[in-house]
Each structure stands twice: as C-alpha cells, then as structure tokens.
Amino acid sequence: MKIYVIGGGAIGLLVSAYLKKKNNEVTLCTRTKAQADQLNQQGLTLIRNDQSELIPIHSVTLKQAKVEEADVCLFAVKSYDLGPIMKEITSKRKKDQSYLFLQNGMTHVELASKLPDLTIAFATVSHGAVRLNQTTVQHTGVGEVNWAMYQQRTNYLTDWLHTLPSSEFPVYEHDKWEELLWSKLLVNVCINPITALTGMKNGELLESTELKQFMKCVFDEAFLLHPLQPDKERHWSQVLSVCKQTAENTSSMLVDIKHKRQTEVDAILGYLLRRAKANGLSLPTISFLYQALINREQSYQL
Known part of the structure; x- marks a missing residue:
C-alpha cells in the first residue's frame, strides 16, 4: 500500500x-x-x-x-x-x-x-x-x-x-468522529490560546486559581455549542487531565507565537465564533481570546 x-x-x-x-x-x-x-x-x-x-x-x-x-x-x-x-x-x-x-x-x-x-x-x-x-x-x-x-x-x-x-x-x-473531534477541540480551546498569550507551559495554567477559572469560562462557552451534549463534567475533567499530563509541554499555538508564525486561531476559536453567530449566541471570553491572538499575529506581520 x-x-x-x-x-x-x-x-x-x-x-x-x-x-x-x-x-x-x-x-x-x-x-x-x-x-x-x-x-x-x-x-x-x-x-x-x-x-x-x-x-x-x-x-x-x-x-x-x-x-x-x-x-x-x-x-x-x-x-x-x-x-x-x-x-x-x-x-x-x-x-x-x-x-x-x-x-x-x-x-x-x-x-x-x-x-x-x-x-x-x-x-x-x-x-x-x-x-x-x-x-x-x-x-x-x-x-x-x-x-x-x-x-x-x-x-x-x-x-x-x-x-x-x-x-x-x-x-x-x-x-463517532464528531465526539472525537469535539473532545480534542475542547482541550485545544481551553489550553492553547491561554498559553499562547501568557507564554506559560500547559501545566502552569493549573497552578493559578485565576487562570484555571479563566479556562473554565472558556470551556463553558465552548460547550454550549457541542452538538451531542454529552457529560459536561467528564469533558471538563478530561481538559484538566490533559493539562496535567502535558504539564511540561509548550502548546503548538505558543510555539507559533514564539516563532512569529501564523497560528490555528481561526480553526479553533474562529470556528466556535462562526458557529455561535449562526446560533445567535454570544461568547465574550472566546471573542476576547480570538481578538487578542489576531492582534498578536498582526503585530509581527507588519
């Protein structure tokens, strides 16, 4: 083959x-x-x-x-x-x-x-x-x-x-492909953008009460759009588990920011915002992260 x-x-x-x-x-x-x-x-x-x-x-x-x-x-x-x-x-x-x-x-x-x-x-x-x-x-x-x-x-x-x-x-x-991709999307949206803006490794997000609460706000907004609406607490536990298991990792989005490259912000955050707009929903925390990352990209693309 x-x-x-x-x-x-x-x-x-x-x-x-x-x-x-x-x-x-x-x-x-x-x-x-x-x-x-x-x-x-x-x-x-x-x-x-x-x-x-x-x-x-x-x-x-x-x-x-x-x-x-x-x-x-x-x-x-x-x-x-x-x-x-x-x-x-x-x-x-x-x-x-x-x-x-x-x-x-x-x-x-x-x-x-x-x-x-x-x-x-x-x-x-x-x-x-x-x-x-x-x-x-x-x-x-x-x-x-x-x-x-x-x-x-x-x-x-x-x-x-x-x-x-x-x-x-x-x-x-x-x-189920949809369940598989949404599980990964929830992890990505909670970890990658915040590490990209703060410059922290994945595990450091769990060491801050404020950042952990921020992650939960992002998670809650994203989960509103989950098409299958499975066990919410199980998915939140998975996000925390991945964050802990990859504690020493630098997220791919942070790596892109460090190298002044384009990030996958549109495929992750942009997708959620487009889906929210189609459903008449507002995602203020995710909107903030999206715009902050777009501004960061534009700052080194000038």
Whole structure:
C-alpha cells in the first residue's frame, strides 16, 4: 500500500518515521525542495529516550508528488495550509482514494464534506514531537492517535489503520468522529490560546486559581455549542487531565507565537465564533481570546 504523508513538520516527520518502521511504502511530501533533498540524502532521524534511529525515507515536494498513485493520503499540515493544498491536488486525486486528516480545530470537516467519492477518516494526535531540523524529529512523549471514520467507500483505510498500533505509537479506533473531534477541540480551546498569550507551559495554567477559572469560562462557552451534549463534567475533567499530563509541554499555538508564525486561531476559536453567530449566541471570553491572538499575529506581520 502506498502512503503519502503531506507535511514535513514535527507531526509529519513523526508519523512518517513510525509508518516506515512498520514497513509501509511511505512518500513524505514537503513544502520545500531543500527539505525533500535533505531527507532523501540524509534520511529521517527519530530521537526517542535519548536514542537516535536513522530511517531511510523517500521525499518529494507537493508539486512533484504523484498523488494519484497514493492509496492513502495522510494530511499532517496546519489547518490554514489545508485549503490551498487541497486545491493543488484536486486535479491529481482519484476516485476511491483514502484520506486521513490530522488537523486541530474543525475547519477540515468542511473541506472533507466536499469529497463525496473518497474514504475519509479524522484523527487526533496527542504525541509530543519537536522538529529539531529539516530531517530530525524528537519524540518527546508517547501519546495516542485516535481516529474515527467520517465516510467509507472502501475498507482499505480501516484495514491499514488496524495494522499500525505499537507500544511506541498507540492507535485507537472510535465510533463517532464528531465526539472525537469535539473532545480534542475542547482541550485545544481551553489550553492553547491561554498559553499562547501568557507564554506559560500547559501545566502552569493549573497552578493559578485565576487562570484555571479563566479556562473554565472558556470551556463553558465552548460547550454550549457541542452538538451531542454529552457529560459536561467528564469533558471538563478530561481538559484538566490533559493539562496535567502535558504539564511540561509548550502548546503548538505558543510555539507559533514564539516563532512569529501564523497560528490555528481561526480553526479553533474562529470556528466556535462562526458557529455561535449562526446560533445567535454570544461568547465574550472566546471573542476576547480570538481578538487578542489576531492582534498578536498582526503585530509581527507588519
């Protein structure tokens, strides 16, 4: 089975490494030719528990990629990059291919809904990963890949996903994609924006009574929009649990702010605000966070 991993960031490199270790035929599609050339020449280095492993990998730029040859396309790019990438590969894709989306937020669901002829699954990733350079990724913490089917035209994607789990790279199937993505969205909206504005690590939010209360206000507003309305306290406990488990982690949104890059504020907070507007609801705390982050981005984009 031919797997195309689209995205040469930390998660793209991490996933590619573990897929290759499972003897999959992997092509890693990068944004730049320089990164693709380095990966082809030097290989992909995976660092875990202070041990380094060199993994041969085939890499091309997205423009060079023969996406039509892929059985599975795995999208490991930021949510704001996904739209342009989907437009670029539209003419290349073939009917009955399988797509696996690993984005934060929910905007990728809207893109997926426009692909009726494909098998599609959504996944969330809680592994800790840091890209040290163009060819090296450090696996900083074992987490999970959780996935759920969105629409199924063939069994290839499901069968392939069932071959992936290992002790180093756990993979779990869920029945309801909406529940899966909303669980991750609630965690992201409570942790990422606040850490991005305060400059704190995840666990530091729990050390402040005021910030913990602020997180709860964000959670309460976001939960108003949850389409399934499951056990609210269970979800709040999950947010606190993830915050504690990832105490030493720097959120992806804070990393983007530190490097003066675009954040995924629109896919996370913007999605909630658009949904609230459509339902006639006001989300003052989330609106404040959204505008504060937009202002921060604009300050270094001038």
